[in-house]
Amino acid sequence: MPDKMNQKISQFIDDELPYEEALQLLTEVKQQPELDAKMRRYEMASSILRSHQPVSINSDFVGKVSQAIEQEVVYFLPNARKRSKYVSSALAVAAGVAGVAILVANNVPKLEKTAQQPYVVSALNSNQTGIKEVHRPVKMVARKSGTINPRFYSYLQAHRGNLYTLDAGVQSYASLAGYEQ
Amino acid sequence: MSNQQPNRTSELLDQELVQKVQQGDKSAFDHLVRKYQSKIISLVNRYVKDPNEAQDVAQEAFIKAYRALGNFRGDSAFYTWLYRIAINTAKNYLVSRARRRSESEVDVTEAEQVYNAPQLKGMDTPDQDLQNDEIIKAISSAMEKLPEEMRNAIMLREFEGMSYEEIAQAMECPVGTVRSRIFRAREAIDKKLQPLLDKR
Numbered sequence: 352m353p354d355k356m357n358q359k360i361s362q363f364i365d366d367e368l369p370y371e372e373a374l375q376l377l378t379e380v381k382q383q384p385e386l387d388a389k390m391r392r393y394e395m396a397s398s399i400l401r402s403h404q405p406v407s408i409n410s411d412f413v414g415k416v417s418q419a420i421e422q423e424v425v426y427f428l429p430n431a432r433k434r435s436k437y438v439s440s441a442l443a444v445a446a447g448v449a450g451v452a453i454l455v456a457n458n459v460p461k462l463e464k465t466a467q468q469p470y471v472v473s474a475l476n477s478n479q480t481g482i483k484e485v486h487r488p489v490k491m492v493a494r495k496s497g498t499i500n501p502r503f504y505s506y507l508q509a510h511r512g513n514l515y516t517l518d519a520g521v522q523s524y525a526s527l528a529g530y531e532q
Numbered sequence: 533m534s535n536q537q538p539n540r541t542s543e544l545l546d547q548e549l550v551q552k553v554q555q556g557d558k559s560a561f562d563h564l565v566r567k568y569q570s571k572i573i574s575l576v577n578r579y580v581k582d583p584n585e586a587q588d589v590a591q592e593a594f595i596k597a598y599r600a601l602g603n604f605r606g607d608s609a610f611y612t613w614l615y616r617i618a619i620n621t622a623k624n625y626l627v628s629r630a631r632r633r634s635e636s637e638v639d640v641t642e643a644e645q646v647y648n649a650p651q652l653k654g655m656d657t658p659d660q661d662l663q664n665d666e667i668i669k670a671i672s673s674a675m676e677k678l679p680e681e682m683r684n685a686i687m688l689r690e691f692e693g694m695s696y697e698e699i700a701q702a703m704e705c706p707v708g709t710v711r712s713r714i715f716r717a718r719e720a721i722d723k724k725l726q727p728l729l730d731k732r
Contacts, residue, residue, distance in 0.1 A: 357715065398570065406583070412591065421558065
């Protein structure tokens with residue numbers, strides 16, 4: 352058992368111990384002074400082999416730091432986990448899609464309104480000001496309603512505004528009347 | 533700790549411990565101190581050149597790191613961040629020590645000659661020097677007596693900073709064998725080292 356722990360210490364100081372085991376080892380080293388001493392000796396030997404400089408660590412080094420921070424009143428900021436680039440990108444795309452969805456949702460009722468509201472305005476304008484392209488809503492209403500009299504519908508199809516007005520941009524009265532169906 | 537930058541496993545452990553500290557678990561900071569004490573003391577000692585003062589300065593660096601940990605966002609590895617704090621603390625210490633020395637020069641001129649003596653200027657005492665020499669010799673002797681495979685394994689690790697995987701490739705043996713050889717080499721060295729340290 353001690354050999355197993357010592358081998359883990361050896362792996363730990365080489366950064367070769369899986370992190371769950373490393374966390375467990377650190378807890379055990381904290382509780383068992385002999386393991387702590389072993390770790391310090393291994394580290395000292397490492398330091399001497401690498402640099403011929405013995406780095407001696409007082410046995411109470413961790414204790415002293417621990418004691419000092421025990422008296423510290425530190426207010427840490429809320430833990431902000433680092434957001435990955437992928438998460439940020441996904442959130443940006445999601446926000447974009449949501450934005451488009453809101454725009455579309457807002458425009459759908461407007462289309463229906465334009466099909467309903469411009470009846471009178473168009474009728475007035477067509478006579479007085481000659482607004483172009485006002486025949487388009489007629490088709491939409493006619494298709495949507497489904498209750499239009501088939502004969503009147505075929506009449507409207509046969510007498511389209513452009514036939515009467517010869518592309519002058521003025522809506523025929525017959526087409527305008529179709530709005531009211 | 534190795535002479536390389538901490539690897540991914542080590543960084544994961546650091547992240548976990550840092551998060552625990554940021555959540556108020558002070559004992560997690562003990563783990564970080566234990567993990568990096570050797571590296572930081574060694575680093576500070578390169579500036580301060582006095583093992584006893586190096587420990588005090590390293591301790592101060594850890595305390596500063598704890599106070600600043602709330603601002604640590606993990607943009608760099610924890611060790612890189614701690615390393616910068618330790619260097620700044622050591623440099624500040626050197627500035628204040630130089631200031632103290634210049635003040636003492638004015639006050640006690642006679643002390644100047646003694647203070648500037650090379651063996652006392654930021655170095656170990658003769659006793660400590662002797663002990664250190666003894667330790668270095670003991671470790672060198674233990675290394676020489678190691679079987680060749682063990683010696684090669686630990687040399688590749690300590691001198692070349694190679695990972696176990698790299699050593700296994702170089703020595704054409706399984707990673708488990710490398711792990712075992714390095715451990716047994718350390719144990720052999722430790723048998724020589726422990727009695728010397730107990731004498732201190």
